[in-house]
Amino acid sequence: xxxxxxxxxxxxxxxxxxxxxxxxxxxxxxxxxxxxxxxxxxxxxxxxxxxxxxxxxxxxxxxxxxxxxxxxxxxxxxxxxxxxxxxxxxxxxxxxxxxxxxxxxxxxxxxxxxxxxxxxxxxxxxxxxxxxxxxxxxxxxxxxxxxxxxxxxxxxxxxxxxxxxxxxxxxxxxxxxxxxxxxxxxxxxxxxxxxxxxxxxxxxxxxxxxxx
Numbered sequence: 001x002x003x004x005x006x007x008x009x010x011x012x013x014x015x016x017x018x019x020x021x022x023x024x025x026x027x028x029x030x031x032x033x034x035x036x037x038x039x040x041x042x043x044x045x046x047x048x049x050x051x052x053x054x055x056x057x058x059x060x061x062x063x064x065x066x067x068x069x070x071x072x073x074x075x076x077x078x079x080x081x082x083x084x085x086x087x088x089x090x091x092x093x094x095x096x097x098x099x100x101x102x103x104x105x106x107x108x109x110x111x112x113x114x115x116x117x118x119x120x121x122x123x124x125x126x127x128x129x130x131x132x133x134x135x136x137x138x139x140x141x142x143x144x145x146x147x148x149x150x151x152x153x154x155x156x157x158x159x160x161x162x163x164x165x166x167x168x169x170x171x172x173x174x175x176x177x178x179x180x181x182x183x184x185x186x187x188x189x190x191x192x193x194x195x196x197x198x199x200x201x202x203x204x205x206x207x208x209x210x211x212x
Contacts (some may be wrong), residue, residue, distance in 0.1 A: 001030040002190050005171040007159045008108065009040035010088040010094070011078060013066040016116040018180045019108060020075045025183040031192050035108045036101055037094045038156045040087070040167050053084040057067035085122055085199070088152075090115070093131060095105055095151045097138035101158075107138050180208040 006022070010027040022033070043092055044051045052062040063079055070077030097107045114124045114131050159169070163176050170177040170186050174195075177186045189196055 001032060002172055004033045006033050006035045006184075007038050007164050007167055007171070008035060008112075008167040009038055009087055009167045010111050010115050010122075011040060011046070011084055013062075013079075013141045013169045014180045015168040016077065016112045017066065017069055017073065017075055018183065019112055021073060021180065021183060026190065028153050029187065031190060033105075034102045035105065036155045036159070037091045037103060037108075038164070038167065039091060039152060040056055041165075042156050043160060043165055046160055047081055048104060051084075051166075052057060065078040078117065080115055080119065082122045082123070087122075089123065089128060090131075091152055092145075092148045093128075093135060095148045095155075096144075097135055098151060100141045101151045101155045104138070107135060110134060111127065119138045134201075 006019075008019065040051070053059045063083075066077060067079065069075075094103050094107055094111050096102065097103055097187075108129070114127065120127060162171055164171070164178075167177055168179065168181065172186070172189060175189060177189070195201060
């Protein structure tokens, strides 16, 4: 049985779509998943990447695209009233439910739904208070502010060290799969597709870019 580490940030609509699609895309396979919240902004900054929301035309396209994908895939998705937003409060709520940086599927889904279903403000104070109550039974002893901050930092640093540059990302063995559209490729790997033993599977890493 293969083990998948699913890196996510609740600010990403693609993380929500991938979260919903993962069980269906990998139906019939033997695998386990651990969910690790990371700070997407820190990963983008490390590579000097403004992200889709940092480029106005790309931001507009991204919002249309994810709404279309939700429609096409049958996944409920409505844009929150403000986006992008600072997801730190949500990441910390999630990791208050963890002792080691991993969160369970219930916690991940609760936070993703909070943002991506209903079209409301992700950081509206009454909604954040209601979210905290909803997660109260999941909260871990000793989950004070410093401990939660340390878990988030450790998750993000470990993801960066593993080569993660965005979310959603899926790490299996020494392989990294990025994005909603990588799920068929992830399935092929888990099924033992022979392509992954060919030169084509590693060729891209040795292709040289054009000189500046």
